[in-house]
Amino acid sequence: MKTTKKMAWVFALFTWAAVAVAQDFPSKPIRIVVPYAPGGTTDVLARFLGQRMSGNLGQPVVIENRPGAGEAIGAGVVAKAPGDGYTLLLSTMTTQAINPVLYPKLSFDASKELTAIGRVADVPAMVAVHPAVPAANMAEFQRFLKANPGRNYASPGAGTPNHLATELFKKAAAVEVVHIPYKGGAPAVQDLMAGQVDFMLILAPEAMPLVKSGKLRSLAITTPQRSPMFPDLPTVSESGIKDFELVVWYTLLAPSGTPKDVIAKLNKSLNAVLDEKTTRDKLAELSIQPAGGTPEEAMTHAAKEAVKWKKVIEESNIKVD
Incomplete structure (x- = not known):
């Protein structure tokens, strides 16, 4: 007791x-x-x-x-x-x-x-390409990648959300692209702007200033539905590539x-x-x-x-x- x-x-x-x-x-x-x-x-x-x-x-x-x-x-x-x-x-x-x-x-x-x-x-990402890439929308970009297997994409590093999501995109779009990992987002974006790589999934806060200045072109947003912040930007899914989204x-x-x-x-x-x-x-x-x-x-x-x-x-x- x-x-x-x-x-x-x-x-x-x-x-x-x-x-x-x-x-x-x-x-x-x-x-x-x-x-x-x-x-x-x-x-x-x-x-x-x-x-x-x-x-x-x-x-x-x-x-x-x-x-x-x-x-x-x-x-x-x-x-x-x-x-x-x-x-x-x-x-x-x-x-x-x-x-x-x-x-x-x-x-x-x-x-x-x-x-x-x-x-x-929640932060959306954008599919951003170098302006020299001959695609004004996701449908054209998918056709470009299918016709040119082995094009490359940048990420801030192996295992980052950008990398994993692009692998998911690769499967959903049925394209073959090569991963170029960098030690951080800044050098990856720098090489994208320089045309050393073709495209990258970039967080919207980091992409928009570069898109507005013409240094990059945004083809689509990675949210399930259109973002109220970017109402004119189509989603990857509505562009014809199903089963893909990335919201960080x-x-x-x-x-x-x-x-x-x-x-x-x-x-x-x-x-x-x-x-x-x-x-x-x-x-x-x-x-x-x-x-x-x-x-x-x-x-x-x-x-x-x-x-x-x-x-x-x-x-x-x-x-x-």
Whole structure:
């Protein structure tokens, strides 16, 4: 009986401590780890999000860039951090839906060591070609690729969403194209503009300035339906290439074990920011669609996407060093 009472007392103590931590949260600055170098879409999104969330949380939100290994370095930092809500990760689909298949020997298990606060945003990509490519739309581009097997495409690196999605496009369009991987998006885009490669799937925020300046030509958007941000741009699917889409999604993650009340506070802060007109207007300028929702919805979405990209990786026999 004494042992039972003692266990009940210990459980009550831990429960009280967890509630106290959640009530006091946040009492110091929060760190959002970005698994990419400064300047890209993920970094820009994190800095804007951090600035807005700091306002409703009452504490500074600082951004720490930890690039490398296809998000694995930054994600690993957060996976091994204390589960107290003060170290978060803004990741793309790569951490939850791609890396677990591509890198089975990672030092952490994203499905067990990271948990969602909420989905942040969806970002479409565009099929962009060098202006010298003789195609003004996807139908003409598909005919060009079929008539000229062995043309090439760029990606920011093996195993990136751009690479995997282009392999999916290759299968859907029934074309033979050669993958040219680069060490990052910037050098890939530079070579595309220089005509060293024929085409690339580029995130809309990064593609649009180059399309508007005439340095690249956009043939289609990769969303399932036309984007309200680009209503005149057809989708790949409506251009006649079925079973293809790419929407790069972003999720705010925390270490597993973070108290549910802390997750709830962070989720409330995130959704409040995403619902602001200021946020929606700013993200629309960047060609980014706000998402939002519950942590459970974010985890369900990640699990569904993981099944899709696992199939692409296995059927295309994609391997990375």
